[in-house]
Amino acid sequence: MRFGVFAAVTVGFAVLAAPALAEGDAKKGAKVFRKCKAxxxxxxxKNKVGPHLVGIIDRPVASIEGFKYSKAMVEFGSDDKVWDVETLTVYLKKPKDLVKKTSMAFAGVRKDADIENLLAYLQDPSAAD
Known part of the structure; x- marks a missing residue:
């Protein structure tokens, strides 16, 4: 009996400690990403107008060396925030709601399914091949 309780608690902690995974479809996410490619x-x-998104999931906010982030983005990330699935979901929906004075001009992704698919693609772009 004790082993069963121990095993259940251990599995529970492992699930809580595991990174959140995007549940969407990477192939569909690649299509959504077309809006972001500019x-x-x-x-x-390689940075463009915005920072590269290689490894964005669970990456610290405003952390790409050599990229000039807006003051608002630097302040947003100043307390060790990371771009986890939950934070990216909120940000992608309407960036200026989460980071008020972000320099990102993109208005946001309207459909929740598109956000889930985009996150799946960002998590593993090769899954779209």
Missing amino acids: CHVVEEE
């Missing part, structure tokens, strides 16, 4: 890339660590 300013961002996911294939290589």
Whole structure:
């Protein structure tokens, strides 16, 4: 009996400690990403108008060396925030609601399914191949 309780608690902690995974479809997310391509890339660590998004899931906010983030984004990330699935979901829905004076001009992704698919793609762009 004790082993069963121990095993259940151990599994529970493992689930809580595991990173949140995007549940969407990466292939559909690649299509949604077309809206982002003017300013961002996911294939290589090369900044454009916006920072590259290689490894964005669970990456600290405003952390790409050499990219000039807006003051608002730097302040937003100043307390060790990371771009986890939950934070990205809120941000992608309407960026200026989460980071009031962000320099990102994009208004947001309207459909929740598109956000889920986009997150799946950002998490693993090769899954769209």
